[in-house]
Amino acid sequence: MMNMTMQMMEMHAAEMPMRNMDLAMMQECIEACSACEQACTVCASCVTGEDSAIHMETCMNTADMCNTMMRMMLRSAGMHMESMTAMLQATMTQCNACAEECMKHADMHEDCRMCAEACRQCAMACQKMMDAMTTSMPMG
């Protein structure tokens, strides 16, 4: 079901550079980015001791990238296909790296395991968006 944000976006569908954008898939990716930003913001402080700097900075990089990625999807008129694809690639790479980092601490920290799960969901949603965009982009 469409949430309010997507109902708003549907009103702008005609302006989108990509007319055939699958809004249900985009809603899924927006929600995955939002959930991942939140999980990483909570998780950033959960590891203390030796590895806390690596863990914290990895989580906060993921949170910031997910927020930026989400906002880029919400701005349908300003969507620039090439940088959108590059940003989806960057976010996906970061989410996978963050999932790996968080899993190192999952035995001790249940919240780290949950954060890793949110990262993986987000990476998958970005991959799906990227695949859809590559397929629908006009040939050169």
Add this chain to the structure above:
Amino acid sequence: MMNMTMQMMEMHAAEMPMRNMDLAMMQECIEACSACEQACTVCASCVTGEDSAIHMETCMNTADMCNTMMRMMLRSAGMHMESMTAMLQATMTQCNACAEECMKHADMHEDCRMCAEACRQCAMACQKMMDAMTTSMPMG
């Protein structure tokens, strides 16, 4: 029902400066901030012409404040009561101002009307949090 973010936060409940924080109320406020950030990001570009600068900048200020407000609630160990209360006050004031600005364009733009609704919801959620915090704060 608790979403994943709040399940993660519950694990940190013991560290919170305010032990009696109502997590259900906080989840509601976090979700209202997130919905408002998204609505305002979409709405920012919906007015064109004469008033577009005022409308756009008001919406983007609201989006940025809501994101910061949300993150401050997610960081339970770093919660500083006085600046938290001041930030809730600032966000509530901005959300009400943004709702008023967006309602000026609601006749022409259905998305502006929806954004105003998200702003009002967020202002109310911030007010509830602020009331709860003021009540539970230790007396001097």
Add this chain to the structure above:
Amino acid sequence: MMNMTMQMMEMHAAEMPMRNMDLAMMQECIEACSACEQACTVCASCVTGEDSAIHMETCMNTADMCNTMMRMMLRSAGMHMESMTAMLQATMTQCNACAEECMKHADMHEDCRMCAEACRQCAMACQKMMDAMTTSMPMG
């Protein structure tokens, strides 16, 4: 001397709700917010061990608030006096709290001492802006 950002803002001066805004003072506050955001982002991971969660989350809250505060000053047409004043108050309170937190670790961490200094500079710049705005606001 005016930097490029302020030269751009000067072109918008006529649209500002407060015509008599002192742009030199505003540039100083924008730069203090930017420097504080950067210092806090670096400092967030510098304390490890027992107090790392409090320290990290305090620094990241300050970084996020300073970024939002900076953007609100850059958006001259959308400036809403009441929420601007409330946000200056919130940022100032947070910067002072962060300076205090960072000074606890200044003996061990020279970067924490430098971050505390950036926080104090930012708190002072916000205070100056707030005083100027309160003075120049039209009486009821």
Add this chain to the structure above:
Amino acid sequence: MMNMTMQMMEMHAAEMPMRNMDLAMMQECIEACSACEQACTVCASCVTGEDSAIHMETCMNTADMCNTMMRMMLRSAGMHMESMTAMLQATMTQCNACAEECMKHADMHEDCRMCAEACRQCAMACQKMMDAMTTSMPMG
């Protein structure tokens, strides 16, 4: 000359995944991102009328990406080479697209011309960082 942020970062140099990172080049890129975020935030509302949505959303995407890019450079312990390179690529692509969009309005808006210049500087600084990172990365 090193600014305060870079003096703080130098204290963390030993933790960096890339020991030979050129801090002067990184400072230049951090400052270019910060200047570009500020310019784009001011510029976002300068075009009114027909193309205002495309222009505004392009500028705000650039501002958000530049802020995230800057923060990723400031977090030396959490630097993940692959996603850092992907993010530099994404930011560079977006900055070039934004410069092109802003140049369309440069005849009418001097601030649009200045913003385009800030975008080009940022794209170049990201390119330099990316080249340096690719060269210094260990071979497979």
